[in-house]
Amino acid sequence: MAKQKTNYTCTECGGVQSKWAGQCPSCQQWNTLVETLVEDGGNRYSNKYQGLAQASPVLNLADIEAQDIPRFGTDIEEFDRVLGGGLVPGGVVLIGGDPGIGKSTLLLQALSNLSKIKKVLYVSGEESGAQIALRAKRLAVDAKKLSLQAEIQLEKVLNTLAEHKPQVVVIDSIQTMYSDALSSAPGSVAQVRECAAQLTRLAKTMNVTMILVGHVTKEGALAGPRVLEHIVDTVLYFEGDTHSSFRLVRAIKNRFGAVNELGVFAMTERGLKGVSNPSALFLSQHDAQVPGSCVMVTQEGTRPLLVEIQALVDTSHAPNAKRLSVGLEQNRLAMLLAVLHRHAGVAAFDQDVFINAVGGVKITEPAADLAVLLAINSSMRNKPLPRGLVVFGEVGLAGEIRPAPRGQERLREAAKLGFSIAMIPKSNAPKQKIEGLQIIAVDRIDEALNKIRDVDGLVD
Numbered sequence: 001m002a003k004q005k006t007n008y009t010c011t012e013c014g015g016v017q018s019k020w021a022g023q024c025p026s027c028q029q030w031n032t033l034v035e036t037l038v039e040d041g042g043n044r045y046s047n048k049y050q051g052l053a054q055a056s057p058v059l060n061l062a063d064i065e066a067q068d069i070p071r072f073g074t075d076i077e078e079f080d081r082v083l084g085g086g087l088v089p090g091g092v093v094l095i096g097g098d099p100g101i102g103k104s105t106l107l108l109q110a111l112s113n114l115s116k117i118k119k120v121l122y123v124s125g126e127e128s129g130a131q132i133a134l135r136a137k138r139l140a141v142d143a144k145k146l147s148l149q150a151e152i153q154l155e156k157v158l159n160t161l162a163e164h165k166p167q168v169v170v171i172d173s174i175q176t177m178y179s180d181a182l183s184s185a186p187g188s189v190a191q192v193r194e195c196a197a198q199l200t201r202l203a204k205t206m207n208v209t210m211i212l213v214g215h216v217t218k219e220g221a222l223a224g225p226r227v228l229e230h231i232v233d234t235v236l237y238f239e240g241d242t243h244s245s246f247r248l249v250r251a252i253k254n255r256f257g258a259v260n261e262l263g264v265f266a267m268t269e270r271g272l273k274g275v276s277n278p279s280a281l282f283l284s285q286h287d288a289q290v291p292g293s294c295v296m297v298t299q300e301g302t303r304p305l306l307v308e309i310q311a312l313v314d315t316s317h318a319p320n321a322k323r324l325s326v327g328l329e330q331n332r333l334a335m336l337l338a339v340l341h342r343h344a345g346v347a348a349f350d351q352d353v354f355i356n357a358v359g360g361v362k363i364t365e366p367a368a369d370l371a372v373l374l375a376i377n378s379s380m381r382n383k384p385l386p387r388g389l390v391v392f393g394e395v396g397l398a399g400e401i402r403p404a405p406r407g408q409e410r411l412r413e414a415a416k417l418g419f420s421i422a423m424i425p426k427s428n429a430p431k432q433k434i435e436g437l438q439i440i441a442v443d444r445i446d447e448a449l450n451k452i453r454d455v456d457g458l459v460d
Contacts, residue, residue: 005038009189036190069256075113078265078274079106081303082236082249084257087114087168090207091256092200094174094228096214097238102247102265103213105139106272107170108132112141114168120145121166125152125176139271152186154179154195161202171199173213174228192228200231229253240360246281247272248361251301260364261301279306279417282359292379295390295419296371297410298363304406304413306390308358309368311375316352327357328368336395340373343399344446346380367404369395370423370448377449386455388420393428399445403427411437421455423448 008017010033015026017033024032071086080086083093097103104127111120124132129150136143147166151157154177161169171177177195178186185191196212203210214228229235233255239248249263264278275281283295283306292311297304309328316322325333333355340346355372357363370393378385392410394402404410407428414422415437426441433439440455442448 006035007038008033009036011189014189014193034189036184036188071256072114072118074110076106076110076272076274078263079110079249082251082261082263083234084251084254084261087209088233088256089167089209090204091234092203092210092212092232093234093236094212094214094232095236095238096216098216101238101240102267102272103238104172105135105267106249106265107172107211107213108136108143109139109141109271111146111168111170112136112143115143115145115147118167119147119165120168120170121147121149121161121164122170122172123149123151123157123160124172125150126173138269141271152176152178154198158198158202161206161208165206166208168209168211169203170211171213173215174199175215196228196231239362244360246275246360258301262303262305278303279413282307282357282361289384289387291382291384292375294371294375294378294385296368297390297392297414298361298365298367299404299406299410304410305361306414306417306419307361307363307368309371309375310356310358311372311379312354313348313351313376313379316350321348321350322352322354324353325355327360327362328355328372329364332366332369333372335397336369336373337376339395339397339399339445340376343444344373344377344449346377346449348376348380351380365404366394366402367392369393370401370425370445373445374423374448374452377452385452386421388418389423389452389455390414390419390421391423393423393425393442395445401425401442401444401448411439423452 008020010024010026010029012029012032013024013027015024017025020033023030069088071088073080073086095103111122114120122132129148132148147164149160174192174196175187178191179194179198182190182194199210199212202208212232234251235253237250237252239250240246245267247265247267249265251259251261253259264275264281265272266275286293294309295306296309298307323330323333333353337348337353341348353376371391373395374385374391392404394404396402403425407424408430411422411430411434415434420436421438421440423440423442426443429439429441440451442451
């Protein structure tokens with residue numbers, strides 16, 4: 001028997017190489033090449049439901065009528081928010097997250113609600129029907145009309161979908177599926193790519209809403225080739241510690257809605273429950289103001305969130321001072337410390353600096369710069385910032401404070417939650433006064449530090 005040929009496929013970009021190397025020549029990533037079998041492709045489309053689709057006619061864009069996308073909700077408000085208002089017929093959603101973080105729980109709750117108005121199917125490749133029934137009983141969900149199939153072979157799943165014609169399908173998970181057209185093992189690069197492509201093709205032709213569950217690696221990225229993120233319409237990530245009761249669901253790609261939308265859930269005995277006021281999760285409750293704490297308003301998609309930024313600055317006892325950032329970009333912290341020294345005269349070269357965003361939230365926008373610098377300066381001076389202060393603004397390398405998008409929405413959210421002082425970029429200053437909110441507009445970082453010392457409540 002002839003030995004089967006193998007090649008090496010990159011799990012990041014999907015590039016194929018004839019021999020192994022430590023670095024992928026295509027995307028320059030290290031240790032991403034894995035050995036896969038070379039498929040002959042002889043029986044790739046043996047199933048009648050896997051045949052090649054007919055070519056679509058060529059039309060002028062001006063002749064195509066733009067239509068509003070119909071949506072249907074899941075009765076889970078935070079989940080619908082992240083999806084952009086609900087699920088879309090023919091849309092493909094990919095959900096990733098750490099094991100045990102709540103992916104299957106959330107989807108079981110959503111499908112139970114949808115089964116009352118839609119024909120749904122739950123395809124499980126990891127759990128038996130008895131295990132899912134036990135979970136449904138524990139969550140006390142109404143799953144009388146929920147259809148379930150425990151199967152991992154792609155061809156059988158495709159036959160079931162063509163026969164029963166469900167409107168919503170969940171595949172849990174895509175890594176457990178395998179196709180007879182390929183000889184590689186389930187979970188391999190070829191199998192994951194092929195199964196995802198076939199399911200996506202079927203979703204588009206039958207106008208079925210498809211939800212795929214994907215495993216993640218130790219680094220938190222979706223396991224398998226990154227091509228999965230390009231195939232699907234929406235990519236959602238679960239964030240948060242499995243030991244904590246709170247979960248964050250973030251959209252990083254959405255063809256039918258805004259990206260970077262954030263849904264906040266609390267894990268209870270009855271499953272995941274949406275949190276109506278997520279800003280309360282990210283604000284610590286102090287009896288008195290403490291040094292090194294500053295509240296900022298960040299924008300997650302269409303939702304403004306108030307997050308507490310904490311800083312701890314201590315004398316370094318090592319030749320190289322430590323720079324540690326949790327929830328914010330670490331390289332940006334080093335840049336901000338250089339700006340603080342160069343344009344405000346505050347040196348931290350001999351200090352260990354630790355930054356933390358309370359509540360486990362990850363802040364990616366640069367509007368957190370001003371809050372980080374004020375928290376660092378407060379910790380260095382061991383003086384708390386004024387009570388009721390909220391800030392936002394990007395700090396440039398020249399020491400200028402740049403405006404942040406949707407400044408008015410941020411200020412209204414802060415005023416609604418009872419904050420009384422807002423330090424913001426001068427370009428974000430509102431034309432009309434916001435009731436109960438004192439506005440301090442600044443242009444440069446040194447001006448911000450000087451004005452914060454003049455505010456009543458800060459004791460020098």
